[in-house]
Amino acid sequence: MPLMQKTSAMINPSSQELEKKDTFLRRHIGITDNEALKMVQTLGFDSLDSLINQTVPSNIRISGIDGLPSPAGEHDMLAEIRTIASKNSSIKSLIGLGYSNTITPPPILRNILENPGWYTQYTPYQAEISQGRMEALLNFQTMVSDLTGMDIANASLLDEGTAAAEAMTMAYGLNGRPKKKAVLISSSCHPQTIEVVQTRAEPLGIATQVVDLSSQIELNDAFAIIIQYPDTFGIAEDFSKLAMRASKNKALVIACCDLLSLTLLKPPGEFGADIAVGSAQRFGIPMGFGGPHAAFFATKEAHKRKIPGRIIGVSKDSNGNPALRLALQTREQHIRRDKATSNICTAQVLLANIAAAYGIYHGPTGLKAIAERIRKITLTSIHLLKEWGFLIADGERFDTITIQSPQAKTDDVMQSIENCGFNVRKVSNDTIGLSFDETVSVDEAVSVLKAFDPVRSLTVDIFETAASSLTDSITPSLERASPFLEHEVFNKYQTETELLRYLKRLESKDLSLTTSMIPLGSCTMKLNAAAEMQPVTWPEFSNVHPFAPSHQTTGYIELINQLETWLARITDFAAVSIQPNAGSQGEYAGLLVIREFHQSQGHTNRDVCLIPNSAHGTNPASAVMAGMKVVPVSCDDLGNINVEDLEKKAELHRENLAALMITYPSTHGVFESSIQEICQIIHNNGGQVYMDGANMNAQCGLTSPGFIGADVCHLNLHKTFCIPHGGGGPGVGPIGVAEHLKPFLPGHSLNSQVGGEKPIGAISAAPYGSAGILPISWAYIRMMGSSGLTQATKIAILNANYMAKRLEAHFPIVYRSENGLVAHEFIIDFRQWKGLAGIEVEDVAKRLMDYGFHAPTMSWPVPGTMMIEPTESECRDELDRLCDALISIKSEMERIANGDWPQDDNPLKNAPHTSSRVVSDNWSSPYGRELAAFPTTWTRNCKYWPTVGRVDNVYGDRNLVCSCVPMFEYESD
Incomplete structure (x- = not known):
């Protein structure tokens, strides 16, 4: 073509040619248009829309979603949200109120928070493929129990306010008859905690009374009292006498406490509290404008069957080896429904794992050093402000100061502090609160203090000199004397090399979406795209x-x-x-x-x-x-x-x-x-x-x-x-x-x-x-935009119907609509196999682990069944691979029913098969090791090995252990 000659297409390029090519829809949806057409044809339809028209009743159909912006590509979306993010100020917060700046150690940030091997895992109901995160949660429970001085802790709750509300509800449930109807809340609790507790109490007919603990309070009608330690104004009080009074009046003491402060202060369990709650946010978890954060909940051994949320317990597997599991699941809502004492949806597992890793990264010595440094900055600031004439109430403090100044100056001081790059809390018209944390440098502390009195000469040298002249002893009745975090895990992995390897070992024990699809009905385990996670x-x-x-x-x-x-x-x-x-x-x-x-x-x-x-x-x-x-x-x-x-x-x-x-x-x-x-x-x-x-x-x-x-x-x-x-x-x-x-x-x-x-x-x-x-x-x-969201829904429905069609010749499909179709999930029935081969649905779930899959939702909403939801983000090969695995397992069940294998010794009853069992010299099962470990070609190329055999749930509940084994257990090794 001559240099100056141009085609009409070059002169007038089509809009399609100029469209950006980083469209997200094709990255999110796993099925191509051609594959979708072939799949709907196997269902007897000529188009995807024909299938949808038959699936969704016409009387409730809508034509798309109005009011959404047109779809943006990944690059454009990230640029747009970057612009939005830039409108937030980067001013450092000293507001406190239970939220602190913290440093997320880079190896934890990269290897947990930003790692899909950790953030795409499901709730650890299938214990054998969840040992890694459950070990991390056991570490969390141990850390919380140690620091609070309590016997037992759960595997996290949502935030401090709701944890306090859960504690109130538990205390109310433990209350004898006739029930007392009042809970007392200290006016020195964080205000948001007071409000959440009040919200939760009112529908239950519980009276809430906000009381001033500095005056004598009446406990006769109260079943519980909620205190803050240290309180919202920064003072830590000795509550031992109050705890004794409460005990005599059969009222429980609920202590909302700061976990880091408990490295220095007497833990609630030692001054008589019955329940300790709080937030683990400052253990390496970003504030994030309020969450998500891992709340903690700890209590006495006597209350273990009433404790809300999940508990990780130590049991044993089929080979007699230690194995972790969710303990006491009979408390949960899916089983006990309206009589439940535990809620499966009130946990922050990923954040609890980060907090536990933070505790491991620093160890007891490092945590105490961080706490001591924060307290030293706090005490030095108090000393200097008092010298300058500001009023600060006496009392033992950890990180928070409330400073009284003339009303006319409060707003001016706060504005001056903001101009220096910091936010503080306006406690009242004449009182300012500020809370220090591990990120605050001496330079920053000096800048903040100078804003209170700009004419004062204050330098880093003056601040450090003042700090060195202060005694930092803690009031004896409030000082912690007991050791904490003595277990090996908190004293072994302080180098990054060792921590990295430990975290990787934990990750490799778990099956996540990085391994294979997780086809859980009602749980929608779909793609969590990197572009979505990045901001x-x-x-x-x-x-x-x-x-x-x-x-x-x-x-x-x-x-x-x-x-x-x-x-x-x-x-x-x-x-x-x-x-x-x-x-x-x-x-x-x-x-x-x-x-x-x-x-x-x-x-x-x-x-x-x-x-x-x-x-x-x-x-x-x-x-x-x-x-x-x-x-x-x-x-x-x-x-x-x-x-x-x-x-x-x-x-x-x-x-x-x-x-x-x-x-x-x-x-x-x-x-x-x-x-x-x-x-x-x-x-x-x-x-x-x-x-x-x-x-x-x-x-x-x-x-x-x-x-x-x-x-x-x-x-x-x-x-x-x-x-x-x-x-x-x-x-x-x-x-x-x-x-x-x-x-x-x-x-x-x-x-x-x-x-x-x-x-x-x-x-x-x-x-x-x-x-x-x-x-x-x-x-x-x-x-995704309107068109993308609609297409995702259509493909989710297609995938479920395609799988149901493939499986219907092998398993009964329990429920369908009048025209034989399902929605985005479906239920297959295994109940007949108990009589035919002695096989329960749990056996199928465990055998799926050998095939590299997490089981679908098991025995809910129908006992003896599995509910499968493939989602729209899985490819057809993965859908077929799961279908093939289930069909293959059916053939194994048929061999049991035909008498080829005994009902008590077969690939399903012995599943999952660990590598140690497969290579053992003691193999005596009537089927081969190859069938046990590599039932498909895929498992040969991409084998995921469960690290424990089938876990004994009954043993774990009868012998409940919910924290790391104590150090003396290692002494005989």
């Missing part, structure tokens, strides 16, 4: 205090407002609150909003909540927490709600009906065609419809809770909207509400911009909940 650790997001001045958080507010708006568009609701920081919290918040609405109408009697028998176990438990009475509704033979029974129950309880809790598509994985009729029945009888949003991945762009007729719905951002599960937490559970419920969205006493006009109280300690991980869902929606 989380940017300092503009990670280093922001939840109570920073609003003019410094405009980027966060912009992102949160956009995300709430987008979620409202996706759900067709009038408004969304992002505050609930777990799915369980979303359920609870939604029900409280309904309760508040009824009360605003004068209908204080409306307290009956209808719940289908198939509902998530969290549903009835949440209803009870919200002060409602649970009335079950039956299901028909197809697994759908029995509309006749529903109508009968709704009319029977018409005068007192508060709500119906329903999951859609149903818990059984079916689009119920009667859903709008169901909603209308409830509305006709004066109730509200609460929709559990666990299955939103089957709705986006095709239908919506608001269009269907729901009044409120919680969303699991850690399911549909790509926040990773992190080994069992973090999560975010925002709620969307219809117009008439907007005024009641949760508020927060420390942020007037949050909530409706008549808000319920705070659900979470921070105004925006776990804001630090909201950029993940923002990025997902921004890159």
Whole structure:
């Protein structure tokens, strides 16, 4: 072609040729268009839309999502969110209130927080493929027990406020009859903790009294008293006498405490506290505008069966070797429902793992050195400020000072401090609070102090001289004398080389999405894209205090407002609150909003909540927490709600009906065609419809809770909207509400911009909940857009129907819609194999580990079955590989049924097979080692080895050990 000659295409390039090529949709969805066409053809349809039209009832269909921006590529999204992040101030916080700047050690940041081998794991229900993270959680439990001086700790809760509320509820449950109805809360507790406890207490009929502990208080009617140690003003008091009084009055003492301070101060367990709670945030976890953070909960051995949340226990495997597991699972909501004492959705596993690794990285000596340095800066600052004439109350202090100054100067001083690059807390009109942390240098401390009196001559040398002249002894009655963190794990891995290897060993023991798909029905284990995760650790997001001045958080507010708006568009609701920081919290918040609405109408009697028998176990438990009475509704033979029974129950309880809790598509994985009729029945009888949003991945762009007729719905951002599960937490559970419920969205006493006009109280300690991980869902929606979200839903439904079709010749599919289709998940039945071959569904789950898979959801919602959800982000090869594995396992079961292998010695009963067992000289099983270890070609090339044999759950519960083995156990080695 001559140099100057150009084709028309070159002169007028098409818009398609100029489009950017880093589209995210093709990276998120695992199925190509050609593969999708072939898959729908195997289902008997000529197009994907034909399948969807038959799957989703026409009366609830919508045509896409209005109001979302067009999809952005990864590079453009990151540039856009970088601009948003830049609107947040980088001013260092000295606000305190239970939140501190911290240093996340780089090896922990890179090898845990930013590592998909840690953040894509599921809740460790399958113990044999979860030994790594459970060891990390056992370390966390041990660290918390040691530092608090308590017998037992759980594997984390959500935040300090909700942990205190859980402690109150546990104490109330332990209260004898006739029950005392009051909990006393020290006025020196953090204000957000007081509010969360008050929110949780009111629906349960518990009276909360905020009391001044400096005066004599009456304990006769109280079942518990909540104290802060050190308190919100910085003073640590000796509560031993109060604890003795409480014990005599049969009231429990709940101590909200600072974990780092307990390296120096007498632990709560030693001054008589019954429960210790708090936040492990300052152990290497960024503030993130309020979360996610790992709360801790520790108590006495006598209360172990009432302790909320998860507990990691030591048991043994089939070979007699030590093995870890979730202990005392019979406490949990999926089993005990409304009578549960544990909630599976109240943990922050990833963050607890980081906190434990921080404790290991520093060890007891390092932690104490950090604490001593912080306290030295605090004491020196107190000394200098007092010399300058400022009033500071006497008392033992750790990191926080409250400084009284003339009212006219308070705002000026705070502004001067902000101009120096720091935020402090306005305690009152004449009092300023500041809290030091491990990141504060002497230079910074000098800058802050000079702002209190600019004419004073203060230099680093003067500060250091003052520090060296001070005695830093602790009041004897408050000084810690007991040792802590003596276990080997906290004293062995202080070099980065050893820590790196230890963390890698733990990671390699676990199966995560980096290994294979995790096909858990109702849990939506999908891609957590690197581009979505990247902004989380940017300092503009990670280093922001939840109570920073609003003019410094405009980027966060912009992102949160956009995300709430987008979620409202996706759900067709009038408004969304992002505050609930777990799915369980979303359920609870939604029900409280309904309760508040009824009360605003004068209908204080409306307290009956209808719940289908198939509902998530969290549903009835949440209803009870919200002060409602649970009335079950039956299901028909197809697994759908029995509309006749529903109508009968709704009319029977018409005068007192508060709500119906329903999951859609149903818990059984079916689009119920009667859903709008169901909603209308409830509305006709004066109730509200609460929709559990666990299955939103089957709705986006095709239908919506608001269009269907729901009044409120919680969303699991850690399911549909790509926040990773992190080994069992973090999560975010925002709620969307219809117009008439907007005024009641949760508020927060420390942020007037949050909530409706008549808000319920705070659900979470921070105004925006776990804001630090909201950029993940923002990025997902921004890159997918309306068309991408809709396509993802379609492919999720296609994948489930494709797998159901492949498996239907081998296993009964328990529930389908009238036309034989399923939604985004489906249930296969193994119950017949117990009689045919002595095989339980658990045996199939363990054998899947040998094939390199995490089992689907087991025995729920139907005992003896598995519920499979493939999601849209898995490729067809992976779907087929799981189908092939299940079909292969069926052939193994047939060999047992035919008598080729005995029922007590076969590949399923002996699964999983560890490498040590396969190479053992004592192999005597009637099947070969090769079949045991390498049942497929894939396992030869990509073998994942479980590190323990099948765990003995019964032994673990009968011999409960929930902390690391003490050092003397090693002395005989």
